[in-house]
Amino acid sequence: MSYRLIPPQTPVSAYTTPIVQVECHRCRRNAPSLEMDKLTKRFGRNLTVGQLALQVAGSGRRPCGLADSGQCSAMAYEPPPWMWAKIRDALEGNWLARMKCERHMAAMRRTSPCPEVTVLDVLTLAIALGHDFPLSRLPGRLRCPKCWGSLVNIDWVVPPTTPEPYAPAAADVTPLRLKPTGANLARKRLKVVNGGNE
Ligand SMILES: [Zn+2]
Ligand SMILES: [Zn+2]
Structure with a gap:
C-alpha cells in the first residue's frame, strides 16, 4: 500500500x-x-x-x-502522488522519473520487455505537455525508445523533503509505479513498487 x-x-x-x-x-x-x-x-x-x-x-x-x-x-x-500530482509538482520537487518498457507481446507472441531504464527529463516533459499535465496520464503519452511500443511504466522517485506537520516520520525515498493509461489504465490497478536503488 x-x-x-x-x-x-x-x-x-x-x-x-x-x-x-x-x-x-x-x-x-x-x-x-x-x-x-x-x-x-x-x-x-x-x-x-x-x-x-x-x-x-x-x-x-x-x-x-x-x-x-x-x-x-x-x-x-x-x-500517493501519482494519483493527484501534476508535472509542476515533479519539477519543483526534483522528482526522478524512470521509464521502463512494458511490452509483453510482439507479433502475437509473448516477449520480454526491453530491459533498459530511461530517466526522463522532467523539464522537457513540462515544456512539451504543460506544467499542469497530470502524472497519471503521462505513460499514455510516452513510448519505449527501443521497441517504440506504447506500453510503458514510470517509477517516480520522490526525494525526502522538509517534513510537513502531518508527514509521517519515515519520509523515505519512495519509487512509485505508473501503469499505462487509456484502456489499460481502466483494467489495471495502479500500484507502488519497492526498491529503486539500482
Ligand atoms: Zn466505521
Ligand atoms: Zn520496449
Missing part, C-alpha cells in the same frame, strides 16, 4: 493534498479518493483530520453503524 496514514490530530488546514482516502477497519467503509475541497465545504476546516474522517464515515449513503457508539475507527490516508 502506498497510502500514508495522516496522524489524526493533524489540523485539516495543514493537509494540503487535494484528495484523501477515508477507511474504517471496523465497518469496512472505504472511500479511496475524496476531494478535500468538497469535504471542507461540507464539514468546515476547523477540525482535525481524525475528526473529519469520523464525520465522513458517519455520513453518506452507508454511514458507519458504529458512529453513534464512538467505536468507528475511521482514519484518513494520503493517496
